[in-house]
Amino acid sequence: MNAFGATLARDLRLALRGGGDVLTLVLFFVIVGVVVPFAVGPDQALLARLAPGMIWIAAFLSMLLGLDRLFRPDHEDGTLLLLRQADLPLPAIVAAKLVAHWLLAALPLLLASPLLALLLSMDLASFWRTLLSLAVGTPALAAFGAIGASITVGIGRGGLLAPILIAPLSVPVLIFGVGAIPAGPGPDQSGSALLFLAAISLIACATAPFAAALAINAGED
Amino acid sequence: MSPRQVFPALSLHAQALQCGRGGTVLGRPVDLAVAPGTALLLRGPNGAGKTTLLLTLAGVVEPLEGNFALRGWDPDEGPVLHFCGHRNAVKPRLSVRENLQFWAQVNGGGGLAVPQALEQVGLDMLANLDAGYLSAGQGRRLALARLLVSPRPLWLLDEPTAALDRDGHALVGRLIDGQLDAGGLVIAATHDAIALAGPGRATTLTLERAP
Amino acid sequence: MIDLGPHALFIVSAYCGVALVVAALIGWTLLDARRTERRLADLEARGIRRRSAGPAA
Amino acid sequence: MSAMTVVSAPKQRWWNRIAHPGQFVAWTRPLLWPLVLCTALLFAVGLWFAFFNSPQDYQMGDTVRIMYVHVPTAWLSQFVYATMAVSALGSLVWRHPLADVAMKAAAPLGASFTALALFTGSLWGRPTWGTFWEWDGRMTSTLVLLFIYLGIIALWRAFDDQLRGARVIAVFTLVGAVNIPIIKFSVDWWSTLHQPASVFRADGPRMPGSILTPLFVMFFAFTFLFITLQLKSMHTEIKRRRVMSLERRAVQGAADA
Structure with missing residues (x-):
């Protein structure tokens, strides 16, 4: 298995064997969703209208939470420094870590979203649409997350800073993400929103590894 | 012992290489010439810039002045060095x-x-x-x-014998000998003596702190 | 002052806000400059000569 | 064996040597006072025009006078980010020591002008739109821009080693610069989607000459203000870096003694 596969397999093995890392993210996702009715009130119609936005906010927050695990452990035990001397250029290694991050942070949320849809009394049609927009949008969140994590890896207590940095960059993803779910009055532009979302995801996933590698190299050791 | 892996004749040359990190100048400008199949042992007090010199040679940190060249290695043959730091x-x-x-x-x-x-x-x-x-x-x-x-032809070792017991030291000596037999280069920053096979195989460079 | 019409309050408070922030910016820049120069003078007075080499002259 | 890989210190190209931080301070210090006078003059003329020599707008009456401060600050919030992006390129590609200093000095100024643009915008919105905050395309993207500025300032404060931090922050500045148009587009799309399009557009396309002149004068006044403050804080930043290296040297000296 070449270096790309090795990095991907190692990250997956570390997280799954690491006990509970994935589970905590899913729990956080569900809790953010469950808290909404307490704050907004149990009125079914209102919840149904808010549901797509709330699921997206829950996914957005829990992906921010999983950011610190991306580069910091490797930086602290010296692996990141050695990965620069690997057979594969650093952007490719970062791409492998990005894929692992999506599999560990975003995929579990997609699998857990039916539970939230049930709790927020979403109808089946808009649930499938939400799932689709999440699947298309979360790679962009993972890509921006990788950039944010690589920038703050060099800072001692930078863990809190990455979410602040990438929240503004993720505004378009949220807008088109929720926009891709047809809801309520007004012109139905969910089709075009989904296309914009896909475009942003593709651009982000294509450029993030290079930007992240550049930030890691610029950070020196 | 290690398999006969013959590297191309590789040598490292540095001219007035001044290293530093975060803008602070560490140690004095260094002139190096490491012939193929030989080792260079870096000695010096803490803070003399041994680790920074190794990181500079590894390409992680940027030299402040001067330059260094690795003759005999074609860059598109892939990475040329192993770095073994404290971590x-x-x-x-x-x-x-x-x-x-x-x-x-x-x-x-x-x-x-x-x-x-x-x-x-x-x-x-x-x-x-x-x-x-x-x-x-x-x-x-x-x-x-x-x-x-x-x-890989070039080894950059930062205190390889740290935390090792007596036969650990012997192991390091054997490994470096193996690498030199194969024609590679070894640059090691170390405080304790490393026993190598032949006397002529290692030169020592003592770094002092910046004035 | 000329008559600023019914919404005079908004106009005046806009300009006051701008004046306040600009004054704060200028004040902070000067304060920061003076403080750094004083620290620099102290350090150089204490005779810590900086080696002539080094990029950040 | 011709194959050889040479790694050398970034060779001091001619404009690196010329714009050496030390020389930069010496060369630009004489510029400071003329700039200050020029800014003061521009502001005086601009304010006089704004209040005493321009008509009311036929629709909005006197509230149009807020535009003389709102438009320049809004434009500056973009212009300062553009200068930061250019400095980021200079710092990453040419490793220019002054680029890091310029980038760091510009961030707080950009944030302040963006905050001013939002403040004056909401004050202008109250009489014209009836609410202090209107989720319209331009205002919202300015708000997001403010958060990017604050993120960059937080980054500068988080890095204890400024020299190493500069290039990492340059990467983020460039990533931000690439994303700003996307954000602006998505926010415009979003605001038109959710809001009936019949919102009253505050500044009509054609503005009579008498309104344009104060706008231009204030425009240059604010730009000169930015340039003056930018120069002054760059000088301070260069001195601060010298203080830090002297302090480190003092620590090393103490360790020797």
Whole structure:
């Protein structure tokens, strides 16, 4: 298995064997969703209208939470420094870590979203649409997350800073993400929103590894 | 001993290389000429810039002034060096074998197979143990094993004998000898003496702190 | 003052806000400059000669 | 064996040597006072025009006078980010020591002008739109821009080693610069989607000459203000870096003694 596969397999093995890392993210996702009715009130119609936005906010927050695990452990035990001397250029290694991050942070949320849809009394049609927009949008969140994590890896207590940095960059993803779910009055532009979302995801996933590698190299050791 | 892996004749030359980090100048400008198949031992007090010099040669840190050149290595043959710093880059939750296999795959094997490399550094009995249980010295041996699984001409070692016992020192000597036999270069920053086979194989450079 | 019409309050408070922030910016820049120059003078007075080499002259 | 890889310190190209931080301070210090006078003059003329020599707008009456401050600050919030992006390129590609200093000095100024643009915008919105905050395209993207500025300032404060931090922050500045148009587009799309399009557009396309002149004068006044403050804080930043290296040297000296 070449270096790309090795990095991907190692990250997956570390997280799954690491006990509970994935589970905590899913729990956080569900809790953010469950808290909404307490704050907004149990009125079914209102919840149904808010549901797509709330699921997206829950996914957005829990992906921010999983950011610190991306580069910091490797930086602290010296692996990141050695990965620069690997057979594969650093952007490719970062791409492998990005894929692992999506599999560990975003995929579990997609699998857990039916539970939230049930709790927020979403109808089946808009649930499938939400799932689709999440699947298309979360790679962009993972890509921006990788950039944010690589920038703050060099800072001692930078863990809190990455979410602040990438929240503004993720505004378009949220807008088109929720926009891709047809809801309520007004012109139905969910089709075009989904296309914009896909475009942003593709651009982000294509450029993030290079930007992240550049930030890691610029950070020196 | 290590397989006869003949590297192209490689030599390292530096002219008035001034290293530093975060804008602070460390040590004095350094002139180096490391002939193929020889080792360079860096001595000097703490803070004399030994680690920074190694990081500069590894291309991680940028030299402030002067330059260094690696003659005899074609850049598109891939990475040329191994850096072995204070941190062993060992994942506690992976087993010893998995750790080494990862490095073999990432650095592109070609050297010793994983079991033989573990045997060389005396960790073959602990192959299935989680690396978290290793002692500092054993972790150091695992880091050294990484150098064996994917042969590279230039070794940059930062205190390789740290946390190692007496036969650990002998092991380091043997590994460096093996590398020099294969025509590679070794630059090691170390406080304790490293016993090499021949006297002529190692030159010593003592760095002092900046004035 | 000329008559600023019914919404005079908004106009005046806009300009006051701008004046306040600009004054704060200028004040902070000057304060920061003076403080750094004083620290620099102290350090150089204490005779810590900086080696002539080094990029950040 | 001709194959050889040479790694050398970034060779001091001619404009690196010329714009050496030390020389930069010496060369630009004489510029400071003329700039200050020029800014003061521009502001005086601008304010006089704004209040005493321009008509009311036929629709909005006197509230149009807020535009003389709102438009320049809004434009500056973009212009300062553009200068930061250019400095980021200079710092990453040519490793220019002054680029890091310029980038760091510009961030707080950009944030302040963006905050001013939002403040004056909401004050202008109250009489014209009836609410202090209107989620319209331009205002919202300015708000997001403010958060990017604050993120960059937080980054500068988080890095204890400024020299190493500069290039990492340059990467983020460039990533931000690439994303700003996307954000602007998505926010415009979003605001038109959710809001009936009949919102009253505050500044009509054609503005009579008498309104344009104060706008231009204030425009240059604010730009000169930015340039003056930018120069002054760059000088301070260069001195601060010298203080830090002297302090480190003092620590090393103490360790020797």
